[in-house]
Amino acid sequence: MSTSPVLPGFHPDPSICRVGEDYFLVNSTFEYFPGVPVHRSRDLVEWEQIGNVLDRPEQLVTRAGIGGASGGIYAPTLRHHDGLFWMVTTNLHEITRGHLLVHAADPAGPWSDPVYVPGLVGIDPDLAWDEAGLCRLTWSDVVRGGISQAVIDPHTGAVLSEVREIWRGTGGAHAEGPHLIRRGCWWYLVVAEGGTGPGHMVTVARSQSPDGPFEPHPDNPILTHRSTGAAVQSTGHADLVERADGTWAIVFLGTRPRGSFPRWHTNGRETFLAGVEWRDDWPFVDEAAFDVHDTSRSFVDDFSGTTFHPRWIAPGVDPGSFTETAPDGAGLRLRRGRAVASRAAENLLAVRVECQTWAARVDAVGDVALSVRMDDSHQAIVERESGVVRARAVIGPVDQVLASAEIADDVTLEIQSVQPDVERGAPRGPDLLRLGYRAHGELHVLAEFDGRYLSTEVAGGFTGRVVGVEALADDVLVRRIEVEDLGWAGHA
Numbered sequence: 001m002s003t004s005p006v007l008p009g010f011h012p013d014p015s016i017c018r019v020g021e022d023y024f025l026v027n028s029t030f031e032y033f034p035g036v037p038v039h040r041s042r043d044l045v046e047w048e049q050i051g052n053v054l055d056r057p058e059q060l061v062t063r064a065g066i067g068g069a070s071g072g073i074y075a076p077t078l079r080h081h082d083g084l085f086w087m088v089t090t091n092l093h094e095i096t097r098g099h100l101l102v103h104a105a106d107p108a109g110p111w112s113d114p115v116y117v118p119g120l121v122g123i124d125p126d127l128a129w130d131e132a133g134l135c136r137l138t139w140s141d142v143v144r145g146g147i148s149q150a151v152i153d154p155h156t157g158a159v160l161s162e163v164r165e166i167w168r169g170t171g172g173a174h175a176e177g178p179h180l181i182r183r184g185c186w187w188y189l190v191v192a193e194g195g196t197g198p199g200h201m202v203t204v205a206r207s208q209s210p211d212g213p214f215e216p217h218p219d220n221p222i223l224t225h226r227s228t229g230a231a232v233q234s235t236g237h238a239d240l241v242e243r244a245d246g247t248w249a250i251v252f253l254g255t256r257p258r259g260s261f262p263r264w265h266t267n268g269r270e271t272f273l274a275g276v277e278w279r280d281d282w283p284f285v286d287e288a289a290f291d292v293h294d295t296s297r298s299f300v301d302d303f304s305g306t307t308f309h310p311r312w313i314a315p316g317v318d319p320g321s322f323t324e325t326a327p328d329g330a331g332l333r334l335r336r337g338r339a340v341a342s343r344a345a346e347n348l349l350a351v352r353v354e355c356q357t358w359a360a361r362v363d364a365v366g367d368v369a370l371s372v373r374m375d376d377s378h379q380a381i382v383e384r385e386s387g388v389v390r391a392r393a394v395i396g397p398v399d400q401v402l403a404s405a406e407i408a409d410d411v412t413l414e415i416q417s418v419q420p421d422v423e424r425g426a427p428r429g430p431d432l433l434r435l436g437y438r439a440h441g442e443l444h445v446l447a448e449f450d451g452r453y454l455s456t457e458v459a460g461g462f463t464g465r466v467v468g469v470e471a472l473a474d475d476v477l478v479r480r481i482e483v484e485d486l487g488w489a490g491h492a
Helices: 091-096
Strands: 016-019 023-024 034-041 047-052 077-081 084-089 099-104 115-117 122-129 134-143 147-152 162-169 176-183 186-193 201-207 233-242 248-255 270-279 280-284 299-301 323-325 332-334 349-352 358-365 368-375 378-385 388-395 400-408 412-418 431-441 442-450 466-471 476-485
Touching: 016 233, 023 077, 047 099, 077 122, 084 122, 091 349, 134 176, 176 233, 186 233, 201 233, 201 280, 248 280, 280 400, 332 466, 349 476, 358 368, 358 466, 368 412, 378 412, 378 431, 388 431, 388 442, 400 431, 400 442, 466 476
Parallel strands: 016 077, 122 176
Antiparallel strands: 016 023, 023 034, 034 047, 077 084, 084 099, 099 115, 122 134, 134 147, 147 162, 176 186, 186 201, 233 248, 248 270, 270 280, 299 476, 323 332, 332 476, 349 466, 358 412, 358 476, 368 378, 368 466, 378 388, 388 400, 412 431, 431 442
């Protein structure tokens, strides 16, 4: 298996469909707005983000602060039926309303306002249509503890049948992430078990009816890296797709823990790719089917264009509510966010960290903060205020200024993630974070910070690192944000 994800960084719970020669893929987003990024590919290896499904406040309710962390949008399913794309998900912040369902003619948007499927309490909903046109919603039933199913009207959200439990999995914890897939005369139920951690696995059952009864795969789990030394861990939560040539592929999430024992992963759960072979009408995973190479994840955004790139997100708030493109194309104006002494992001314009080692730089006018974070209680910050730049670390209840310096107003704030330089065999974290600023082309490091404290193993939750900028005063103009992939093989 390639150790390179096709969608690196915080892109968990992938769901995929194909229309003609094009593949489309979505991921969960939790407390971040906009929700559910949409990527397109022709070869399953290289992907381009073309939009976000939930990009209007009428579609998506999110919550800021530590109370909102890892709430929000859980695992979505993307399907195409009768000329329309359909996306169904669960918003934990509105779970009492039911599963959220939208549709669109174009996956790049606009997507419809949502309808809700009431009363089917649980997460990870899936959609499948049978030959008669009946739409079944299948989900992880938190009341019954297994996988349940009901017939619904996808246009209105109305539930049209009794709820039926169709499978409880193979005995692993947390049977979830179901996808019901038709191939020939068989219906396959693909399920995640073991929890989205070291015990994660993909299991499969099949039936000649979408309602079951389902018999388990003789070689379950069909994919897992539990109890192995593989570089990619926690593999699971998969979806299958038939390719244009009739072969099949599988996308699934995994993590890349680093450092000495017990190791830490920092960029969240990422999307990986493998092939599928069929034997006796059962799927078997071929982890060597695709050759996935690292590509540079560097980018520069000077916000001079007329469109806002869909990569930009914010925890608990719509980025459009606090950003405005400067009329002369000179950058992006940010409305004031958190108070200087506060740790709680209010108007943080962020992007997923997709690199293993990287440098992020912000060139801005005014009092501003550049931060890398898991949540409000786990972050490292470089902030400039009134001619002073400070390096600051927040780890749970600890909130400490590590170093400060008086600087000129035109310096560039910078955070770097680099490999730790330690003696052979010495304990080391996943990376080393350098906090500082750049003046006249020279980097001034104020403080260094062990990256393990900004990992899932320390912070908890279901997301990964993001890096972002927040205004600490009025009239802040961001002229340029750059993320440089320091680990790319082609890096000079």
